[in-house]
Amino acid sequence: MKQLLTLRVNGITHELSIDPWRTLNEVLRDELNLTGTKLGCGSGDCGACTVLVDGRSVSSCLTLAASVDGKEIATVEGLAPSGEQLHPVQESFVENGAIQCGFCTAGMEMSAVYLLGRNNAPDEEQIRAGLSGNLCRCTGYNQIVEAVAAAAEKMKPS
Amino acid sequence: MRTDSRFIGRPSHRQDARAIVTGRAEFIDDLKLRGMLYARVLRSPFAHARVVAVDTEKAEAVPGVKAVLTHKNVPDWKAGTPFHIRVLDSKVRFVGDGVALAAAESERAAEEALEAVHVEYEPLEAVFDVDEALAGDAPQLYEAFPGNVVPGGFPLYGPDCLTGIRLGDVEQGFREADAVGEGTYKYETVANPLPLEPPGVIAHWEGPDRLTIWAATQSASWHRFVMLPSLGFPDIRAIATQCGGSFGSKNYSLMPCFYAAALARAAGRPVKMCFSKEEQFGAYTLRPGSRFKGRIGIRKDGTVTAVSGSWLFDTGACSDIPQAQVAVGCGELQLMLRCANWDLTGTIVLTNRPPSGVVRGFGGQELESALLPALFEALEKAAIDPVDFFRKNYVKPGDAYLWRNGKPYVDRGVDYSEALERGAETFGWHRKWKGWLVPTRVDGQTRIGVGVSVHGNADVGEDVSEAHVRLTPDGRAVVHACVSESGSGQRSSLCRMAPEGRQLPLDRVGVSPPDTLVNPFEFGLVGSRGTWAVGGAVISAAEKARAALLARAAPLLGAGEEELDTTDGRVYVRGRSDRGLSWSRVMGIVRTCSGSARYEEDFTVPNFLALFVEVEVDTGTGKAAVREVLAATDVGRIIDPQALEGQLRGCFGAAGLDTALFEETVLDRTTGRILNGNMIDYKWRTFRDLPGFRNVILETPMPTHRFGAVGVGEISTSPGPSAVLMAVSNALGVRMTGYPLTPQRILEAL
Structure with a gap:
């Protein structure tokens, strides 16, 4: 059964209905089109999928999206939101x-x-x-x- | 600093840097086409088995599944050299070999479908060692290759393609030798180049005979010209995406292409096939195994009198293009060992382990890493300093060598003796070298040793590149060249090399997307050929475009073409910058000025690189670690200092120098399963393990192109394994003979 959750990603709030087994990496890439976060190994070994959740760095490939309901997510796309001035x-x-x-x-x-x-x-x-x-x-x-x-x-x- | 360019040799940012740091650069798995399906592969748990029965009925019923394929209904496509690799076969030949394919609306649905496929196997005896594979009673992998031997000779290299080296009289050569090194040496870590991004492609049939392939690759065109005959000659358009590292392995992605194209045809929809990390470990491209059995004779003055022996090249479960690797390896060995008498035979052997394929170092790293231990034994017996030996024996301008096609070439490049000597001085070689099997220093149970090795390559000028350069009235230049970006920064380097880079700001020069439909032919970024071969075509095309512009401007300015020059989008009479016109005035706004050029292969300017290494070995734990590395080379002219630095620092990983110490694909020799197929158990360097690294880079102009440069990226890994072997041997005072030099192997030697 799908689960409703709220993700605040780079300052923007998203209401999502997703399967509870989907990872944060999948939701960012497939649902929100934020493909700047990569999937390298899928087992938390390589760090290519690192994002910040409430300010802490996590492997998005090992994090279930449902487990970060209501939290602040920061991805590479949020570092230079205007696209003009780089971080x-x-x-x-x-x-x-x-x-x-x-x-x-x-x-x-x-x-x-x-x-x-x-x-x-x-x-x-x-x-x-x-x-x-x-x-x-x-x-x-x-x-x-x-x-x-x-x-x-x-x-x-x- | 030379003044003929504003950009050559000066730091400036890569054109795609902004897209990369903001996450906007599009890698293969970031791409989504309308209606696209996702592919998964069911893989064999056996190293060798017959597929007796496959039942896909339940799989086809899984919701969202659009195609399920087995060996019974895949297209009859074939690949490999000679053709023998099928999309799926009725026999599996390694653990991880494909058995069934599924394409579905989601990866999960495709996986569910494959879980529902029922397969009956008849397991067969498997063979994992080249000598055992060659034995008379060995299990046979293919009927077409009796004795598990694949015929030598790569068709593209012509009828005289090197399958070994046969020259002079080796018996006489050995009679003249003062010292002989002899034995069987293995470089069989079959390490994985393992770029961070797993391989992947998307296939889309736009018509029955029109296929478009998007691929993570360093060489887009291979997905067209290599795949054409395999797929029965459809019109293939290949597009390279941003490539997350390749190191040879993603030169082209044969099996992902086969799987995606077959499923896309069956489903009538585009199909994405991105391998998982596990599949990249166990079913993609490993470095070939290499075993040398033979002898090398030298005189006391360091002259090599004879090399003879057998080179067994383990290609794993299928033969992609090992013939080309054997040919290039034999060529590269001659560049470092000048010798009149040779009898070296390469034999390509099949074994039941995951397949080998194209990996940075392309045959040369494999041959040298296995053969040099024999040379080191001879040098030790004759008490010759290896730096003196390499300086004497590396090919010099005027020397001849046979290259991959079996034809002789004469070196017209530069003498690398100075690079070697300057490297030795900077490294402190003459101070640190205490003789063979003598440590530089002993500090309690820590023993320090040094080693050196060299590698060269005449493929820096291989094959064909075509380019087209277009000058536009708004004062821009567009380079049309089918060049992908896999990390070397080559696309940006081409913008520096187009002479318009001198006459236009760098941000006004761009490169067309790497797409075979819209670009002239480009062989690809292999063999360090980007700088000379691709650069040569681009420079010539840009010169022609410039000539067309000046010819058009001459009557308008009332001056001869030879009196004109152009800077920053303006043409003027040289010395009279007030007498000038903007490009838009010269061309008008509905015209461009363009030029096209082709680079033809040239094997006469080999490059060369020496690696000096210092290691420390803890005799208590057996752990060996690299303390310092120095790379010495001559590149003719530095095009992009940051990119060059990056290439040279790439010597460690990607199945490079670290194969001497810890990079190894560990195979269970009973079951054929990989025991370390993940990024924790497969060892590689992290931020905390980086040794000291220095470069000595000379810039002696080469007879290549306008800027006199050659590439050097590929070969930075190749001297690493043998240099480390030498250093560890010297540290321990024991001649080490096998890779990797694990604590266990070192403790056993002690």
Whole structure:
């Protein structure tokens, strides 16, 4: 039987009727057309599907949509809502060449946003630890570490 | 900094960067067509079995199911070299081989349908080892390939395609040798390139003989020209989506194409076939296995006098294009081992494990990783420093080698000795190298060792590229080239290389979408050929477009074409920038100026890359770890510094250097099942495991194109495994002979 739920995604409220076994990843991608969040492994190993739920980073492939009823979801599409001004994390990924194939990028960005929300001046070790749940196969790790450090700099309260 | 371009060699952002960081870049699984169905595959639990009966009646009754196919009703399409791979067969040859297909309104419905398919198998004896597969009493995978041997020679490479190397007199060569290395060495980790995005395609029959395929791929055109004969020559239009990594594996997606196209035809609707991560692990593309049994003779001065032996190339359960990999591997070996006497024979062997296919390193990494341990033994006996050896034996300008088609070529590129020497100096090789099987340093139970290896490739100029460049009156240039984006940033690099990149701001140069219908022919992003071959075609086309523009402007400006130049959308008399016209005034607004060009293959400018590695081994736990890597190369000219850096740093994963230590597909040799088919048990590096990494990149102009550059992306992985093997051997003081160098193997050696 379908279940009614309310998801607030990137500040917009959605009333949905969905099967209770559907994951947050499926609902974001298939129902809300928010395909910026990727599905990598489907088993919580790679981090490509990372989103924020009430400010905490989660693997959307392991999260049942019904379990986040009424919560605030943030996805990559919400980082630069106007499409004009990029979020400092996005800007730094572009400037530091922290993208190769781009499939891990959205998950990396969401993990970076989560990290910087808790620690606005992480050192290199803390950045590596904060992103270690996100895998990259092109081995752009170093550029990503540099990008997150640069984003922290940009986001520093002046 | 040279001044003939505003963009070459300078950092600037990739054109698709904004789309990627905002989540708008469209990958295959982000695409949805109207009426599209979803496909799933029922896979064999047996490594080798006959499919005695399949009953699909209940499956067809599952709501939402639009097509169910088995070997009895799939189209009679065939692929592989030579043709033998069917969409589904009455026999399964590895755990995970396809048995039935379903297309439905949702993936879940397709899965439910397959759960309702009843299959009866007659299990057969399976074989997982190449020597056992070659034995007289071995189970046979295909009637067409007696002895489990697939014929050598890749048809596209012509009648003299290399199947080995036979030159001179090896008996005489070994008589002249001062030291001989000999043995059987295996590079059989059959690692998985495993790009983060699993493979996937969408197939849509727009008419009985018109098929459109969308694919996650590094080479759109392979989905047309390779699939055409397999599918009975329909008119195929192939479109590449943004590709979430490939490393060779998504050069083309044979089985996903077969499954999607067959189901789409049966259902009369578009079908998406995206493999799961598990399927990517166990039913897609593994690196081939490689076993060398033979001898290498050298003189005390480092001259290689003879190489002989047998190279067993394990292609798994089917033969995609291993003949091409054997040919290129044999070519690449000659680039690093100048030798007059050869008797090396490649044999392609079938085994009951998930299939191998195209993987970055394409035969060369496989051959060298298995053969170099024999060379290292000879070098150890003759006490020769490997840097001295490689400097002496790597092919130099003027040297000849046989390439993949069996024809001799003479190197007209650059001498890489300086890159090797500068790399050695920067790495501190001369300080760290203490001799064969001698650690650089011992610190309690930690032992440090160094190693080096090299790899080269003449495929940087392989095959055909065509391009068309169009200058538009609004002061823009459009490059028409069928080039996909799988992570190397090649589409953006082409915008830098079009000479209009000099005359237009970079944001006014664009590339057409990678679609075979609207673009001229492009072989694809393989063999590091993007920089020279694709770049060469684009540069020539842009020069012709520019010439057409100037010819049109000359009478309008009352000057000769040769007196004119163009910058930022304006044509003017050189030295008289006041005497000029905008492109729109020259062309009018209803015309464009364009040029077309073709690049033809050229195997005479090989690239080369050396990897220096320092490892530490804990003799208590047996764990070996890479401390530092230095890549040394010469690229002629750096086109995009960030993209180059990214390619070189890619040396570790994707079945690269890390296959020496931990990247391995672990097969249960009783059942044929993969034991580590998930991203936790299949080991790869995370943010916390990255060693130090440095580059030494020289820019000696190459005789390639206007900018004198060659690509180097593919080969950064290839020297890794053998360099690590050498380093670990030196750290331990024990000659290590097999991959991966797991704690268990190291403790056993101690």
